[in-house]
Amino acid sequence: xxxxxxxxxxxxxxxxxxxxxxxxxxxxxxxxxxxxxxxxxxxxxxxxxxxxxxxxxxxxxxxxxxxxxxxxxxxxxxxxxxxxxxxxxxxxxxxxxxxxxxxxxxxxxxxxxxxxxxxxxxxxxxxxxxxxxxxxxxxxxxxxxxxxxxxxxxxxxxxxxxxxxxxxxxxxxxxxxxxxxxxxxxxxxxxxxxxxxxxxxxxxxxxxxxxxxxxxxxxxxxxxxxxxxxxxxxxxxxxxxxxxxxxxxxxxxxxxx
Amino acid sequence: xxxxxxxxxxxxxxxxxxxxxxxxxxxxxxxxxxxxxxxxxxxxxxxxxxxxxxxxxxxxxxxxxxxxxxxxxxxxxxxxxxxxxxxxxxxxxxxxxxxxxxxxxxxxxxxxxxxxxxxxxxxxxxxxxxxxxxxxxxxxxxxxxxxxxxxxxxxxxxxxxxxxxxxxxxxxxxxxxxxxxxxxxxxxxxxxxxxxxxxxxxxxxxxxxxxxxxxxxxxxxxxxxxxxxxxxxxxxxxxxxxxxxxxxxxxxxxxxxxxxxxxxxxxxxxxxxxxxxxxxxxxxxxxxxxxxxxxxxxxxxxxxxxxxxxxxxxxxxxxxxx
Numbered sequence: 005x006x007x008x009x010x011x012x013x014x015x016x017x018x019x020x021x022x023x024x025x026x027x028x029x030x031x032x033x034x035x036x037x038x039x040x041x042x043x044x045x046x047x048x049x050x051x052x053x054x055x056x057x058x059x060x061x062x063x064x065x066x067x068x069x070x071x072x073x074x075x076x077x078x079x080x081x082x083x084x085x086x087x088x089x090x091x092x093x094x095x096x097x098x099x100x101x102x103x104x105x106x107x108x109x110x111x112x113x114x115x116x117x118x119x120x121x122x123x124x125x126x127x128x129x130x131x132x133x134x135x136x137x138x139x140x141x142x143x144x145x146x147x148x149x150x151x152x153x154x155x156x157x158x159x160x161x162x163x164x165x166x167x168x169x170x171x172x173x174x175x176x177x178x179x180x181x182x183x184x185x186x187x188x189x190x191x192x193x194x195x196x197x198x199x200x201x202x203x204x205x206x207x208x209x210x211x212x213x214x215x216x217x218x219x220x221x222x223x224x225x226x227x228x229x230x231x232x233x234x235x236x237x238x239x240x241x242x243x244x245x246x247x248x249x250x251x252x253x254x255x256x257x258x259x260x261x
Numbered sequence: 262x263x264x265x266x267x268x269x270x271x272x273x274x275x276x277x278x279x280x281x282x283x284x285x286x287x288x289x290x291x292x293x294x295x296x297x298x299x300x301x302x303x304x305x306x307x308x309x310x311x312x313x314x315x316x317x318x319x320x321x322x323x324x325x326x327x328x329x330x331x332x333x334x335x336x337x338x339x340x341x342x343x344x345x346x347x348x349x350x351x352x353x354x355x356x357x358x359x360x361x362x363x364x365x366x367x368x369x370x371x372x373x374x375x376x377x378x379x380x381x382x383x384x385x386x387x388x389x390x391x392x393x394x395x396x397x398x399x400x401x402x403x404x405x406x407x408x409x410x411x412x413x414x415x416x417x418x419x420x421x422x423x424x425x426x427x428x429x430x431x432x433x434x435x436x437x438x439x440x441x442x443x444x445x446x447x448x449x450x451x452x453x454x455x456x457x458x459x460x461x462x463x464x465x466x467x468x469x470x471x472x473x474x475x476x477x478x479x480x481x482x483x484x485x486x487x488x489x490x491x492x493x494x495x496x497x498x499x500x501x502x503x504x505x506x507x508x509x510x511x512x513x514x515x516x517x518x519x520x521x522x523x524x525x526x527x528x529x530x531x532x533x534x535x536x537x538x539x540x541x542x543x544x545x546x547x548x549x550x551x552x553x554x555x556x557x558x559x560x561x562x563x564x565x566x567x568x569x570x571x572x573x574x575x576x577x578x579x580x581x582x583x
Contacts, residue, residue: 014364022352093346100312100342102334103365
């Protein structure tokens with residue numbers, strides 16, 4: 005346990021350092037949310053005029069959706085890092101040492117949660133600049149960060165698991181392209197639940213992205229706190245299952261290597 | 262028991278490729294032991310099993326007294342592993358790479374910094390220590406790799422194809438480094454290579470591996486001495502089989518091995534035998550294009566035991582099965 009914590013810390017530092025040393029990554033991370041918020045905010049501005057739409061400001065509605073969408077996509081790509089390590093021999097070099105195996109995964113999951121939190125803060129600030137409001141206050145904002153971080157941790161664990169099972173960038177890219185947009189559109193990120201077709205509303209109930217969007221929107225508005233907690237618990241369970249999947253995938257990788 | 266003890270290791274990959282078919286050898290404390298063979302012979306698979314990265318199908322292996330299957334943690338503490346793929350983080354500096362490696366190899370934090378400084382100095386990377394590894398040359402990266410393998414002062418070091426992909430100058434420099442390593446640190450080194458001259462130059466003892474088996478084991482000199490006399494290589498026009506048949510008739514010839522368009526003959530004395538060899542082939546109506554005489558080299562040892570000339574690129578690259 006002592007080794008697990010220390011190893012996780014040292015590996016986390018390495019991942020953070022790597023992230024900060026790729027300027028393109030920082031540039032994209034900072035500009036993409038601006039594009040999402042500004043573009044979608046403009047494009048779908050008049051959606052709120054549809055009778056039955058729950059909000060009268062689309063940017064208000066969209067901001068938590070973009071926070072969660074960014075968290076989702078950012079973490080879905082997390083597996084690319086482990087494929088790079090695998091290709092370059094870094095993973096094997098580490099596996100030939102007594103390093104804690106769980107720390108190898110945990111540090112990546114934590115790293116995803118951390119980057120997602122930073123991105124979320126940036127998007128929230130942008131949303132406020134563009135006219136969104138956070139009636140939920142500081143508590144609401146912290147709850148949004150937590151929900152985004154949980155979602156990010158879960159999907160980064162799945163992404164790492166898929167990466168370890170397939171060991172190919174191409175496969176991971178295909179999987180993300182296949183599931184990515186559908187999971188976002190099967191949520192209330194862009195469209196109010198009341199206006200969704202019944203079947204989508206039904207499917208969305210089992211979609212972790214939707215849990216996070218709904219929870220984040222309630223937290224932002226400072227309403228339905230018990231729902232926020234419930235979504236948080238669901239996401240925590242999702243993280244545990246995803247974490248189990250990725251450690252199993254890691255075991256399989258080691259067995260078959 | 263030696264530092265490394267390997268008994269009848271087998272390994273078949275999921276796709277049916279039989280990488281190892283019973284590899285056995287012993288490495289004594291303090292020697293440089295080489296596994297020599299072409300790509301795909303099973304060298305890297307053997308090292309990966311000994312580094313606890315993959316499980317053997319059968320057989321047993323002990324490293325520093327620890328069983329690789331039942332006590333992988335003990336093995337991992339005892340070894341430094343310098344793999345074929347570099348394994349250094351290109352987005353970290355040389356120093357950062359070494360510090361992380363020191364940490365995960367359980368070097369006490371108060372010792373790590375001094376140890377890393379000392380290693381950087383030793384591999385000549387003190388000036389480049391704070392530069393990102395992706396700015397390093399191939400030779401610098403390889404020296405960092407070796408430093409990474411030594412950071413916890415292991416008693417056993419694995420070097421898997423340490424000079425593959427390096428230019429001749431860098432290779433020669435690395436050989437000098439390895440000589441120094443042997444002199445200064447007295448550690449046990451398991452080295453794999455597909456360069457005959459590298460095995461000849463560096464190894465105290467070596468095993469020739471071919472198609473997943475050790476075909477012969479000994480010191481480079483023992484192996485060369487086992488080949489009697491001189492080696493005469495005759496390039497012939499057309500197939501070499503009839504030429505080999507003609508040469509086998511001669512008393513001066515110990516052994517003849519046809520190999521593509523050339524015939525390799527072992528003779529007691531090359532100078533005395535060449536006229537007879539040439540006459541025999543002329544009589545058989547075989548045209549000779551070139552005759553070369555050489556003292557036995559590891560290449561000849563290799564040919565003698567495997568029945569084919571050494572060609573580093575002949576088999577499928579190793580690791581294809583993974």
